[in-house]
Amino acid sequence: MSPTAALQLLAVPGLPMIEPGDDLAKLIAEGLAHGNLQPRAGDVLAIAQKVVSKAEGRSIDLATVKPSARAVELAKEVQKDPRLVELILSESVRVVRSRPNVLIVEHRLGFVMANAGVDQSNVGPTDGVERALLLPLDPDGTAETLRKSLAAQFGAPLAVIITDSFGRAWRRGTAGVAIGASGLPALLDLRGNPDLFGRTLQVSISGFADEIAAAASLVMGQGDEAQPVVLVRGLTWSAANNPASELVRPAAEDMFR
């Protein structure tokens, strides 16, 4: 792989508040045009999970949620709204850790994460309705659909990632990760490539799409949807494409679940 000498990350301007049913590819294309950004071959579009979830109608009115007995009990332990806990459990395959103010689960897509990604912030509008936003149904699939649509519109092979921010087991603060990807190797396996001295690299599997997501997160800003789409320009890679599901460590390999 030839190293990337320079990388540019540009916020795509002019995106409106996203509503259920919105055509995200069309809105992103309009935003790119608005910013005089002409996507080129090899550009990566990083899209925040929240706008994908909103476009997919994954916003839930909490008043419609009836918590199960298990959710009520767990909600007491973790000191959260039982309706929120019900949604979290409905999106999860197992509870990994629970403590007051902490609920770490294995999401149905394999992500070990807080609250199954169910988010109460930035969900509005402030119409008095309490809403929670779930992760997209199939982020790799949505990344592929968006990539195909945008590549066709711009006549250039692009890549798309859908990003979220996850906590880490041993490090404080969240970092951007890719929960969906299409058009690039989300997991970049460089084992076998020689290092500068001809020694075969021992640990050389990189969470490529996660690093792109972390970079994009710096531009998106925390807790602010004003810049949910970021154009990443200048990356090069020569491995085969694979989806973000490749970034999920299988439970059988996991020593910490």
Add this chain to the structure above:
Amino acid sequence: MSPTAALQLLAVPGLPMIEPGDDLAKLIAEGLAHGNLQPRAGDVLAIAQKVVSKAEGRSIDLATVKPSARAVELAKEVQKDPRLVELILSESVRVVRSRPNVLIVEHRLGFVMANAGVDQSNVGPTDGVERALLLPLDPDGTAETLRKSLAAQFGAPLAVIITDSFGRAWRRGTAGVAIGASGLPALLDLRGNPDLFGRTLQVSISGFADEIAAAASLVMGQGDEAQPVVLVRGLTWSAANNPASELVRPAAEDMFR
């Protein structure tokens, strides 16, 4: 915090192979001049751990290492060179997980990581001597020393991070992290900032320096020291500075050690 609209990452060219005792600040300044890069206020210089370790003389000739009985025993279990295991143990305060081909420890600086960061790749030159490279003694301290020196040389307030690539508990592939930082908030605590709808953000502590390190890692390239220093331009922040040690989750808060 005003969002960052555009971010640029530029490899600093012209760095020589680093030798013990090298003046890294001087070599980086020369590289910047070589690339016609004039650092500005707010620029962040991301420096790969390996060149810091090399300049500090943290390269060890394996022939000089006498493995303890404990190292010999553990080496059998994890199928590694007993001398390497001795070095790993000498850099660690506890073994977190051990399995064939896996040795995850708590490094003396608190990092939970594979092999205490002791690295056999890219250590050369190929003089027949088998060497291993340890992490810098005090990466936050070194980041501060380098920052002061570079800021004085360029007359501009800069930030410096020292980067490494860590594995993650639940995700495959490594991602860049900051093991040293000076001149920026390594951990960015945005709790209490309102979101777009005035709701107070619930989870809003960002591993800011880790995300910068992940972004820089995309430019440094995997297993290649040709681009060990990256200039990151365009970040804005308004929180107080703190060192990379703030990114380490204290053992008392850790649910997975």
